[in-house]
Amino acid sequence: MPQVEKHQSNARYRPFFREDRDEKLGRPRLADSDRATRRFYHGVSTVGSRAPLEREGTLFDLETEEHWYRYLFNKMEARSLDEFRNNKISFITFNYDRSLEHFIFTSLKHSYGGSDAETAKVLQAIPIVHVYGQLGKYPYIDKDGRHYGGQLTPAVIGRCVAEIKIAHESAPTGTFEKAHEVLEQAEKVFFLGFGYYRINLERLQLDRMPKKTSTFAGTAFGLEEAEKAGVVRLINELSNRKIFALWGEKTLLALRKYAILSD
Helix, strand or coil: CCCCCCCCCCCCCCCCCCCCCCCCCECCCCCCHHHHHHHHHHHHHHHHHHHHCCCHHHHHCCCCCCCCHHHHHCCCHHHHHHHHCCCCCCCCECCCCCHHHHHHHHHHHHHHHCHHHHHHHHHCCEEECCCCCCCCCCCCCCCCCCCCCCCHHHHHHHHHHHHCCCCCCCCHHHHHHHHHHHHCCCCCCCCCCCCCCCCHHHHHHHEEEEEECEEEEEEECCCCHEEEEHHHHHHHHHHCCCCEEEECCHHHHHHHHHCCCCC
């Protein structure tokens, strides 16, 4: 779950118009409100702190014990690159980084030997919805995208800032609508490494899940029993269901122990 950083507003800024922006960063020279100023500096801070964490060496470190991406990909097995797109799985993420799509894309390339274009088409068939935006579009899907772990220039930071949404402001309609579409088709729903903040759960509109959703659960590693009980009550309330289960294991162990990725 992305952590929202707080920034002090600057009263010296005055109202600005869309055209009145810094050429490199897209920064407002004159702010029409504290909200615009806060949004901009939140975006710059987020990009500056999160983008350096997109490291291939870390993402593909085989010595990492809690590497659930690798376990996930191995479970999404297929006899060919084209067949991989038949995996019936979608992701709704509250994180800004593109580590999931980069891991899947790179693993597909090494496993099936397809071209960048062929692999990108298959990746696009697996919905990955960033409800609060991302650190730039993924380059093999969008020609104006930013490479994973790529250099941060002022122009690149400006493009990334434009993609970032602030959690405590109104919900981004487009991305959450996509999330709702995913939930409306889901037969199984799992929360992995989730913070269970009420505002995010409310925005997901869990009551839109269909009656065919037979499995509804999530991980809660590190939470005490009273905290777990509070999460279960909240989700049951918002989903109008009484079937939510909460597991105390870390993500990888939960995936294995409860056979989440089994048919």
